[in-house]
Amino acid sequence: MNKNINIKTIKSTLIPISLILIICWYLFDTTTGERVTLLVAGSHNILIQDKDNHISEISISIDLSDLITERKKLFDIEYKERLFQRPRLISIKPVN
Numbered sequence: 001m002n003k004n005i006n007i008k009t010i011k012s013t014l015i016p017i018s019l020i021l022i023i024c025w026y027l028f029d030t031t032t033g034e035r036v037t038l039l040v041a042g043s044h045n046i047l048i049q050d051k052d053n054h055i056s057e058i059s060i061s062i063d064l065s066d067l068i069t070e071r072k073k074l075f076d077i078e079y080k081e082r083l084f085q086r087p088r089l090i091s092i093k094p095v096n
Contacts, residue, residue, distance in 0.1 A: 029082040033045065035095060038075050041068040046089065060089045068092075 039055065040047040043063040049055050058079050074095040079087045 025083060027078055031078060031080050031090065032087075033076065035068075035074055035076050037042040037072060038068060039072070041065045044093075048075075056087065058089050064092070082088045 001019060004094045034050060038051050039049055043065055045057050045059050046064065047055060047057055058077070068071040076095055077092045078090040080090055081087045
């Protein structure tokens with residue numbers, strides 16, 4: 001009988017804590033925009049370099065390798081970052 005009470009207590013505690021953690025994980029995402037140099041455009045990601053020469057990889061949902069043929073060109077990008085995930089591209093525009 002005592003084991004059932006402990007299991008029920010653990011379950012009733014873990015479910016709300018799990019829900020709170022999942023909600024916090026979804027709330028703590030950031031959208032960032034910056035001017036970068038495009039190094040490589042692949043089918044699932046792009047490789048960029050910012051003004052501080054920091055190289056990053058950003059996930060993309062569509063294949064941009066045929067659309068973006070000019071490498072080493074400046075682009076304004078906007079991407080979303082979430083805890084424990086690779087950044088995801090939201091928009092990309094060439095700098096004129």
